[in-house]
Amino acid sequence: MSNSRFSRRGVLKTGFLASAGLALPTYLRAQEAGFTNAPGPSHVTLGFSVPLTGAYADEGADELRALQLAVEHLNGQGDGGMLNTFSSKALDGTGILGREVRYVSGDDQTKSDVARATAQSMIQKDGAIMITGGSSSGTAVAVQALCQEVGIVFMAGLTHANDTTGKDRKANGFRHFFNSYMSGAALAPILAAQYGKDRKAYHLTADYNWGYTTEEAIRSSTEAMGWETVNTVLTPLTQTDFSSYIAPVLNSGADILVLNHYGGNMVNSLTNAVQFGLRDAQANGKNFEIVVPLYSELMARGAGANIAGILGSQNWDWKLEDQLGAKYSGTNAFVQSFGAKYGFPPSQAAHTCYVQTLLYADAVTRAGSFAPCAVDEALADFEFDGMGNGPTLYRSADHQCFKDVLVVRGKENPENEFDLVEIVEVTPVEQVTYDPEHPQFAGGALGNCNNGA
Amino acid sequence: MDQIIVQVLNGLDKGSAYALIALGLTLIFGTLGVVNFAHGALFMLGSFCAVTFSRLLSFSHEVIDETRTDFLGNPLKVQVPYIQDWLGPDLAASIIQWSVPLSIVFAIPVMITIGLIIERGLIKHFYKRPHADQILVTFGLAIVLQEIIKYFFGANPIQTPAPPAFNGSLDFGIWLGFDPVTIMYPYWRMIYFFFSVVIIAGVFAFLQFTTFGMVVRAGMADRETVGLLGIDIDKRFTFMFGLAAAVAGIAGVMYAPIVAPNYHMGMDFLVLSFVVVVVGGMGSLPGAVAAGFLLGILESFASMPMIVQSFPGINQIIIYLVAIIILLTRPRGLMGRKGVMEE
Numbered sequence: 001m002s003n004s005r006f007s008r009r010g011v012l013k014t015g016f017l018a019s020a021g022l023a024l025p026t027y028l029r030a031q032e033a034g035f036t037n038a039p040g041p042s043h044v045t046l047g048f049s050v051p052l053t054g055a056y057a058d059e060g061a062d063e064l065r066a067l068q069l070a071v072e073h074l075n076g077q078g079d080g081g082m083l084n085t086f087s088s089k090a091l092d093g094t095g096i097l098g099r100e101v102r103y104v105s106g107d108d109q110t111k112s113d114v115a116r117a118t119a120q121s122m123i124q125k126d127g128a129i130m131i132t133g134g135s136s137s138g139t140a141v142a143v144q145a146l147c148q149e150v151g152i153v154f155m156a157g158l159t160h161a162n163d164t165t166g167k168d169r170k171a172n173g174f175r176h177f178f179n180s181y182m183s184g185a186a187l188a189p190i191l192a193a194q195y196g197k198d199r200k201a202y203h204l205t206a207d208y209n210w211g212y213t214t215e216e217a218i219r220s221s222t223e224a225m226g227w228e229t230v231n232t233v234l235t236p237l238t239q240t241d242f243s244s245y246i247a248p249v250l251n252s253g254a255d256i257l258v259l260n261h262y263g264g265n266m267v268n269s270l271t272n273a274v275q276f277g278l279r280d281a282q283a284n285g286k287n288f289e290i291v292v293p294l295y296s297e298l299m300a301r302g303a304g305a306n307i308a309g310i311l312g313s314q315n316w317d318w319k320l321e322d323q324l325g326a327k328y329s330g331t332n333a334f335v336q337s338f339g340a341k342y343g344f345p346p347s348q349a350a351h352t353c354y355v356q357t358l359l360y361a362d363a364v365t366r367a368g369s370f371a372p373c374a375v376d377e378a379l380a381d382f383e384f385d386g387m388g389n390g391p392t393l394y395r396s397a398d399h400q401c402f403k404d405v406l407v408v409r410g411k412e413n414p415e416n417e418f419d420l421v422e423i424v425e426v427t428p429v430e431q432v433t434y435d436p437e438h439p440q441f442a443g444g445a446l447g448n449c450n451n452g453a
Numbered sequence: 454m455d456q457i458i459v460q461v462l463n464g465l466d467k468g469s470a471y472a473l474i475a476l477g478l479t480l481i482f483g484t485l486g487v488v489n490f491a492h493g494a495l496f497m498l499g500s501f502c503a504v505t506f507s508r509l510l511s512f513s514h515e516v517i518d519e520t521r522t523d524f525l526g527n528p529l530k531v532q533v534p535y536i537q538d539w540l541g542p543d544l545a546a547s548i549i550q551w552s553v554p555l556s557i558v559f560a561i562p563v564m565i566t567i568g569l570i571i572e573r574g575l576i577k578h579f580y581k582r583p584h585a586d587q588i589l590v591t592f593g594l595a596i597v598l599q600e601i602i603k604y605f606f607g608a609n610p611i612q613t614p615a616p617p618a619f620n621g622s623l624d625f626g627i628w629l630g631f632d633p634v635t636i637m638y639p640y641w642r643m644i645y646f647f648f649s650v651v652i653i654a655g656v657f658a659f660l661q662f663t664t665f666g667m668v669v670r671a672g673m674a675d676r677e678t679v680g681l682l683g684i685d686i687d688k689r690f691t692f693m694f695g696l697a698a699a700v701a702g703i704a705g706v707m708y709a710p711i712v713a714p715n716y717h718m719g720m721d722f723l724v725l726s727f728v729v730v731v732v733g734g735m736g737s738l739p740g741a742v743a744a745g746f747l748l749g750i751l752e753s754f755a756s757m758p759m760i761v762q763s764f765p766g767i768n769q770i771i772i773y774l775v776a777i778i779i780l781l782t783r784p785r786g787l788m789g790r791k792g793v794m795e796e
């Protein structure tokens with residue numbers, strides 16, 4: 001017979017009461033504040049969900065570096081980076097609304113289900129008030145939907161599909177990065193000028209939402225310029241050897257190959273295309289050309305010499321201010337901070353995540369509240385400058401940023417390992433602006449902002 | 454017609470990798486009776502032997518170039534390989550550019566050693582355990598090996614180019630009477646195919662024409678009788694594990710310029726290679742090789758745009774579909790022997 005003074009029922013009762021007691025302050029605080037994960041007086045937690053493995057791991061690692069730098073700057077450490085150039089002066093390096101900024105991070109593995117689970121854990125277990133990061137439109141759409149459901153702000157990282165601020169747009173989600181439509185609108189005139197209007201294009205497209213919208217955007221923009229699309233082929237996201245897809249291209253009647261691939265996919269497909277001699281080939285009496293609608297310095301580094309001469313588009317480049325002047329102020333401040341800390345220049349993925357974190361902190365500070373609906377109001381039609389892209393608008397109709405777009409080309413003779421991309425032209429924002437209900441973005445609605453709790 | 458020839462070439466190239474991995478798997482299964490799920494990881498380790506050897510050759514010291522600046526405006530730090538100090542810039546550059554084929558010399562002893570360590574240190578304890586235990590332990594080993602590689606080399610693919618002499622493509626069509634630039638095929642992929650044929654022939658010749666190979670074949674047929682003759686067959690089988698690891702390793706080395714090495718590449722090949730082994734017939738070396746090339750060619754044809762557009766997703770399932778059909782019609786695979794993997 002046991003002499004223990006503890007009974008099963010007693011333990012359960014005590015446990016329940018203790019749990020309820022511990023949870024009460026959080027519940028009351030949330031009720032009082034009226035929104036999910038209302039922070040306490042001392043600190044606020046941000047959630048950084050980035051891919052550290054998989055096809056977009058390079059971008060994810062760079063995003064995390066930039067996000068950590070943003071936290072430092074918000075907390076008054078380091079040289080302040082873009083806080084010194086940002087047109088809004090609400091942030092003063094004392095955290096957000098006087099609370100120290102902390103963060104939790106997780107690997108979304110570039111998988112929508114993992115990204116959703118990672119973000120959910122950050123929200124439920126770690127009390128994250130905002131989620132940012134990510135290098136895939138698939139994960140962005142999944143996490144954005146979750147944040148809308150639970151009443152958390154989602155500041156999208158690198159997501160380029162039209163869907164993110166198109167058919168899948170949500171009131172709690174915001175995108176600073178440009179999109180597929182903008183790539184098409186910026187690239188098509190340059191492609192026509194460089195390669196002529198009588199061209200036949202063959203598209204290889206990553207088989208997920210970003211691939212579809214990018215193919216659609218590039219097709220419609222180039223066809224409007226007079227190009228013909230001879231074939232479009234979907235390739236699995238997990239594909240590493242693209243030889244079976246590349247081999248038929250040369251005899252398809254096409255004289256342009258458009259690789260709607262990103263990250264490791266693009267590095268492998270471009271390498272295969274060069275191995276199969278497409279760069280040196282002629283078709284229809286013209287030099288065969290390859291186009292990569294979206295690429296970055298990180299991908300250029302991965303592709304090595306194969307990237308030379310390839311045209312594409314970018315959201316931002318670390319050389320922007322040096323080459324095109326003070327209109328793009330903030331670029332050098334960010335490059336200086338990032339480069340001094342990590343020893344190399346930041347990628348566009350790093351830039352957009354850093355900017356998004358500062359924009360969130362600024363919106364909260366101007367609104368005087370962490371409530372998602374207050375952030376929504378503060379960011380609605382917010383015009384800002386000094387963040388590296390020139391004058392920028394956060395459009396309230398779809399929560400998409402509008403700014404200049406870069407058309408770039410892989411450098412033929414890079415001077416060093418970081419100087420792999422040259423800026424061909426900056427397409428002004430007016431040329432890439434579209435109606436919120438443009439056919440490529442139709443079918444979605446922001447709905448109402450959700451404070452959760 | 455030209456498309457068919459191109460896809461046959463592609464299939465032979467893919468099939469080369471499948472056949473080399475499946476050959477090693479079958480050697481291990483045929484000798485030791487172990488279902489080795491870590492074999493794909495050995496292929497991946499071979500690829501990283503090429504990366505490691507290239508990095509060893511490029512091991513550098515830092516020199517400050519005051520005449521140039523880095524992206525922050527500081528004097529540029531230039532990395533100068535030690536080999537350049539010793540052999541001069543031209544010879545050093547040539548050696549570094551040829552690092553992939555040269556790394557075979559590095560990979561063979563490394564992979565044999567790794568194979569022996571794995572067999573002696575882990576797998577020998579599972580000889581008398583059920584196949585399910587063997588699969589679990591070797592699958593676990595594969596995950597451990599890939600996490601070790603991820604820790605040291607990161608998660609991202611590492612470009613490991615072929616020597617410049619093999620860049621570009623051969624105009625294969627001209628030889629067959631087609632117009633110029635109708636059938637282009639990369640030099641390195643053709644080299645990979647011929648290399649794999651040489652390796653496969655070498656392994657078969659070793660087993661067929663050497664005394665060691667004869668004893669191993671006898672042991673595969675009747676282990677107990679060979680043991681009764683006073684031959685230490687276990688020692689020879691251990692060596693065969695090392696040999697299989699070396700075959701997977703050099704297959705990985707030569708594959709590095711085709712697909713940039715990454716820590717996960719072994720898993721990408723493993724499942725397909727097991728299908729190849731099963732389709733070829735468990736324990737049958739010629740079956741593994743034949744099934745490797747057959748399934749490689751089928752996979753290539755299934756990826757042709759006109760096929761994919763007519764049957765979406767067929768490129769992802771063709772191998773498994775064919776495997777089902779073959780196993781329904783020939784339950785022991787193409788060249789399987791009675792009694793192997795049968796209770």
